Amino acid sequence: xxGSGDARGIDAGHLSKIGEMDLxxxxxxSVLVDKGYVDPAALDELIDTYxxxxxxxxGARVVxxxxxxxxxxDWLLSDATAAIAWLGYIGRQSEHMIAVQNTPQRxxxxxxxxxxxxxxxxxxxxxxxxxxxxYRSRAVRDPRGVLAEFGVTLPPDTDIRVWDSTAEVRYLVxxxxxxxxxxxxxEELAALVTRDSMxxxxxxxxxxxxxx
Amino acid sequence: xxxxxxxxxxxxxxxxxxxxILLDSEHEPWHAAWESRVFALQxxxxxxxxxxxxxxxxxxxxxxxxxxxSYYEIWFGALLKQLEERGLVFADEVAAGRSLxxxxxxxxxxxxxxxxxxxxxxxPTERLATKGPRFAVGQRVRTIAGPIPHHTRLPRYAxxxxxxxxRMHGMHVFADANARGQGEHPQWLYTVVFRGTQLWPxxxxxxxxxxxxxxxxxxxx
Numbered sequence: 001x002x003g004s005g006d007a008r009g010i011d012a013g014h015l016s017k018i019g020e021m022d023l024x025x026x027x028x029x030s031v032l033v034d035k036g037y038v039d040p041a042a043l044d045e046l047i048d049t050y051x052x053x054x055x056x057x058x059g060a061r062v063v064x065x066x067x068x069x070x071x072x073x074d075w076l077l078s079d080a081t082a083a084i085a086w087l088g089y090i091g092r093q094s095e096h097m098i099a100v101q102n103t104p105q106r107x108x109x110x111x112x113x114x115x116x117x118x119x120x121x122x123x124x125x126x127x128x129x130x131x132x133x134x135y136r137s138r139a140v141r142d143p144r145g146v147l148a149e150f151g152v153t154l155p156p157d158t159d160i161r162v163w164d165s166t167a168e169v170r171y172l173v174x175x176x177x178x179x180x181x182x183x184x185x186x187e188e189l190a191a192l193v194t195r196d197s198m199x200x201x202x203x204x205x206x207x208x209x210x211x212x
Numbered sequence: 213x214x215x216x217x218x219x220x221x222x223x224x225x226x227x228x229x230x231x232x233i234l235l236d237s238e239h240e241p242w243h244a245a246w247e248s249r250v251f252a253l254q255x256x257x258x259x260x261x262x263x264x265x266x267x268x269x270x271x272x273x274x275x276x277x278x279x280x281x282s283y284y285e286i287w288f289g290a291l292l293k294q295l296e297e298r299g300l301v302f303a304d305e306v307a308a309g310r311s312l313x314x315x316x317x318x319x320x321x322x323x324x325x326x327x328x329x330x331x332x333x334x335x336p337t338e339r340l341a342t343k344g345p346r347f348a349v350g351q352r353v354r355t356i357a358g359p360i361p362h363h364t365r366l367p368r369y370a371x372x373x374x375x376x377x378x379r380m381h382g383m384h385v386f387a388d389a390n391a392r393g394q395g396e397h398p399q400w401l402y403t404v405v406f407r408g409t410q411l412w413p414x415x416x417x418x419x420x421x422x423x424x425x426x427x428x429x430x431x432x433x
Contacts, residue, residue: 025246025288027309029253031301035315037260041324043252049331050241050251092334096381098403113225113367115269116283121334125241125251131283133230140225140369140421141412149233159418164225166365167401167424168337169381 055124058089059172060193062122063204064186066099067177077101080172084122094121094170100163101174102200107158108173109147109200111139112165119170123195130199140164150201173200180207218361222273226369226412247284254291259330261319263294266391270363337385339398345427346400351377352433353404355425363391366429369411370421374433375404378422386426399426 032038062084066073076083080097084090097119100108112118113136118126129135138146143160147153154160163171175197181189184207192210196202224230242248258268271290272278278286295301298316305312322330347353357372365387381401389397401424408419 021285021288022244022246024306025249025253027306028288028292028295028301029249030309031305031311032253032257032295034311035301037300037315037318037321038253038256039321039323042256042322042327043249045324045327046252046255046331047248049327051248090334091332092330095334095336096338096384098379113369114220114222114365115272127240128236128243128283129233132234133224133227133279134233137224137227137230138233141408141415143419144416146233150235159420160416161405162419162421164367164370164421164423166367167381167387167426168384169401169403169424 050120050125054120056122056195056198057190058087058124059119059122059195059198060190061186062087062089062099062172063174063193063198064190066174067181067189068186073101073174076174084172089121091121093117094119096169097122097172098163098169099172099174100161102176104155104176105157105159106161107147107154107200108161108163108171109139109143110163110165110171110173111136113137113140114164114166117165117168117170119172122172123198127195147201150196152201152203173198175204178204178206218274218363220273220363221275221278222269223368225367242284250284250288250291254287256322257291257295259320259322259326262298262300264390265335266363266385266387267393268294269387270391273363338382339385339396341383341400342398343383345380345402347377347402347427347430347432349377349380353377353430354433355404355429356431360388362388364388364429366425367423370406370423370425373406373410375406375425375430377402377430378405379403381424384426386428388426388428399428401426402430404430 033040066076072083076099080099084097102108116126116131118130140162143162165171178192181192192204194202194204197204258265268290271293272286275286275289281289300316302313353375355366355370355373355375358368360366383398384401385396386399389395403422404425405420405422408415408421411421
């Protein structure tokens with residue numbers, strides 16, 4: 001993925017706002033614990049789950065399996081919820097999954113224009129840009145322009161399909177297997193699969209790029 | 213809030229002028245510790261059985277300063293609003309940082325041992341089909357015209373437009389009803405696809421855009 005930088009534009013004003021939010025959130029948590037509405041150990045457990053156990057490597061393993069196993073790929077494309085659960089990835093914000101496959105004719109891009117719907121169990125929590133107004137507003141209208149900002153240029157004759165996640169169905173893009181990856185095993189292939197390639201805003205790494 | 217007043221500030225599809233996309237790195241779920249606490253507080257209170265996710269989305273999208281807030285500031289604002297609206301927490305308590313009024317009984321409190329199960333189960337929205345679908349794959353339809361004066365998952369850009377039914381997902385909890393406390397009212401859910409050129413004056417020719425639309429959003433074309 002090209003591009004980097006801090007999305008938050010930290011300055012003195014922002015830092016004081018972070019300090020203020022920190023205090024307000026601590027105060028609310030104290031009230032909720034005091035009242036017995038929340039269990040601090042449960043909060044820690046929830047945070048730990050998303051910091052250590054759920055993330056885009058899950059989705060990468062799904063994609064790599066689809067690349068090496070045609071029958072798994074067919075299952076994934078016809079019943080993604082079951083095929084993904086079979087690899088052990090289930091749960092919140094991935095209860096109803098659809099996998100969509102990129103081809104030379106069609107590139108798929110996923111967005112949630114209304115909020116930030118995202119398949120947590122396979123990709124983890126969404127990146128900030130996915131939740132922010134610039135991406136949500138333009139992905140459905142000028143996806144090729146959006147892709148350019150991610151450093152992705154598609155052939156002009158590749159049509160773009162945008163999936164706006166407006167209900168509780170969640171989408172996983174299955175990118176095309178990179179040229180030159182024929183000799184790689186499943187684990188090596190998974191290392192080529194980036195988070196953005198499974199949203200549609202990126203392409204998988206090439207074996208050459210990984211070696212470099 | 214009366215329906216006449218309902219204004220969502222989250223319906224951004226197609227808007228111009230929001231500037232460039234600011235990219236961030238792959239492995240950073242949170243930018244500050246308080247964000248992770250807000251995340252966990254919301255998930256924990258969301259599982260308490262007091263409100264549902266559609267109500268939470270409505271609470272977020274109607275925050276008056278939605279566009280001035282960072283993502284987890286939106287979550288925090290909506291969480292506080294939902295707690296205060298239901299008399300679970302009072303402003304003087306948040307100011308004091310401790311309980312000043314008797315707690316109310318919650319249907320459930322999430323403990324650490326519940327987290328793996330809650331996580332694995334999630335909150336599926338599909339329900340047993342109680343009637344047949346009105347539309348079939350391949351059928352031409354038209355989305356209903358707005359304005360829609362309550363929480364809805366039919367984006368403005370996709371209102372009053374011709375579309376084709378592409379997939380069927382069974383019957384699902386209807387967000388528009390569930391958000392308003394009217395119950396689940398499951399409806400058939402479809403992926404419907406629009407030609408980009410019928411959504412935008414400046415769309416490139418091959419663009420298609422789909423949404424997931426509950427049956428009440430659709431009319432036969």
